[in-house]
Amino acid sequence: MGIVGLFVLPLLNILSIVIDLYFKVVAVDIILYWMLHYKLLSVHNKYAEKFMEILKNLTEPVYKAIRKKVPPVSGYDVAPYVLLLIIIFIYQFISNLTKWIDRYM
Numbered sequence: 001m002g003i004v005g006l007f008v009l010p011l012l013n014i015l016s017i018v019i020d021l022y023f024k025v026v027a028v029d030i031i032l033y034w035m036l037h038y039k040l041l042s043v044h045n046k047y048a049e050k051f052m053e054i055l056k057n058l059t060e061p062v063y064k065a066i067r068k069k070v071p072p073v074s075g076y077d078v079a080p081y082v083l084l085l086i087i088i089f090i091y092q093f094i095s096n097l098t099k100w101i102d103r104y105m
Contacts, residue, residue, distance in 0.1 A: 005105040012098045016091060022058075023087045029055045030080050059083075 032052065035041040043049050059080070066079040 002105045005101045008101055009098060012094050016094050019087060019091050023084065025055065025058050026080060026083055026087065029059050
């Protein structure tokens with residue numbers, strides 16, 4: 001492995017960890033939305049409300065950008081699912097780039 005790989009690989013590993021964490025945040029947001037929608041969960045204590053507010057602050061800016069490009073389908077917001085697909089694509093790209101750098105640099 002060359003000098004480029006020594007500097008780039010740790011950055012790509014950190015980026016993949018951050019992307020993985022954000023994937024989990026979006027997944028939890030989707031699961032909680034469905035649980036609230038079907039009334040399997042209620043948000044009537046201050047800790048649950050705070051947790052939902054944190055999730056909304058982390059996801060809503062990205063959802064808003066996606067909603068500008070992808071309209072609702074039959075009145076259903078698909079932005080969270082589009083975001084999950086984008087995150088998976090980026091994660092796979094970084095994973096393959098890491099393998100390529102490890103092999104050729």
